Amino acid sequence: MSIADERYVRLTTWTADGRPKHVPVWITAVGRDQVGFTTGSDSWKVRRIRRNPQVRIQASDTGGTIVNGSTPRTGTARLGDADELAAVRTAIRRKYGFGVVVVVVWFMGAIGRLAGRGAAADCALVITLD
Numbered sequence: 001m002s003i004a005d006e007r008y009v010r011l012t013t014w015t016a017d018g019r020p021k022h023v024p025v026w027i028t029a030v031g032r033d034q035v036g037f038t039t040g041s042d043s044w045k046v047r048r049i050r051r052n053p054q055v056r057i058q059a060s061d062t063g064g065t066i067v068n069g070s071t072p073r074t075g076t077a078r079l080g081d082a083d084e085l086a087a088v089r090t091a092i093r094r095k096y097g098f099g100v101v102v103v104v105v106w107f108m109g110a111i112g113r114l115a116g117r118g119a120a121a122d123c124a125l126v127i128t129l130d
Contacts, residue, residue: 003057003073003129004029010060011037013048013077020056021048024064027057028091033129036080036088038121046123049077055127073129080124088124 003009009027012020023045030036035057039045049055055077059070080088 002029003027003059004035006059006067006070008060008062008064009057010064010066011045012056012058013045014052014054015048016051022064024060024062026092026096028088028095030080030084030088030091030124030126034126035075035129036084036091036124036126038085038088038092038124040121041079041123045125046079049079049125053077057127075127075129077125077127080126084126085122085124088126089121 004027006027008024010022011025012022014020021044025037025039027035027037053076054074056072056074058072059067061067
């Protein structure tokens with residue numbers, strides 16, 4: 001099974017001092033040897049990737065616990081353009097179901113607004129796998 005076929009993956013990024021930070025994300029194929037997901041442009045994931053684009057992803061459960069026997073993949077992440085954001089959103093809706101995505105995006109957007117942040121999923125991160 002391809003990493004893009006996994007329901008959830010744990011994304012690992014690194015802080016400025018080299019500590020790994022893990023977060024579970026939905027993922028979808030966006031091109032040959034590329035996967036992507038949406039997130040807020042002011043999220044810590046984006047901030048860390050702007051500083052260091054090297055990432056690791058591995059199959060996980062919804063809480064980010066690694067699936068036994070899964071293999072980590074490394075790659076280079078970048079912020080996608082507007083066309084890639086639209087493509088990733090469409091692929092996520094197709095993979096996870098429109099209703100689920102709408103509820104989660106609405107919920108995360110509400111949390112972001114309460115915290116004084118913008119939209120929850122206003123950018124795409126595209127990972128080119130090694």
